[in-house]
Amino acid sequence: MTGSARQRPSPQGHHSSATAADVMRPALTTVEPNAHLAAAAYLMRHAHATSLVVVDGDNNNRPLGLITETDVVRAVADGKDVNDVRIEDLMTASPTVIPATTPISDAARSMISGHFRHLPVVDDAGLVGMVDITDICNALLDPSDLRSEPTPE
Secondary structure (H helix, E strand, O other): OEOOOOOOOOOOOOOOOOEHHHHOEOOOOEEOOOOEHHHHHHHHHHHOOOEEEEEEOOEEEEEEEEEEHHHHHHHHHOOOOOOOOEHHHHOEEOOOOEEOOOEHHHHHHHHHHHOOOEEEEEEOOEEEEEEEHHHHHHHHOOHHHOOOOOOOO
């Protein structure tokens, strides 16, 4: 298991030519498939992450799967013991990945068509980052669209 502080990309504003590399989070927390689900929950909490990339300990540059907070919630709701369940039993195997050069509009289309919120970003060497639905939305919206919540009267 590896952990890194989750870093937010700087706001990009609306850039039609922005790519996954422009909005991805390069600091990733990864986990191995044979780890317990409790380890994934712990890592997510401490990395402020909503998903972890599942990697092989021998080749941690290639995503084997994804485990998300939704997977953890479903397991708990189903009465499973998070100290007994292995990540490989719940992970999404062979996740959709995108190259760092993918335009953010294409990443958004992939998320919509695949019904998922996280996309690992890869290059020739393997895993380089992660984009999630928030990263994509922030990049596609004009900064003036990001107003503060109205204050209640």
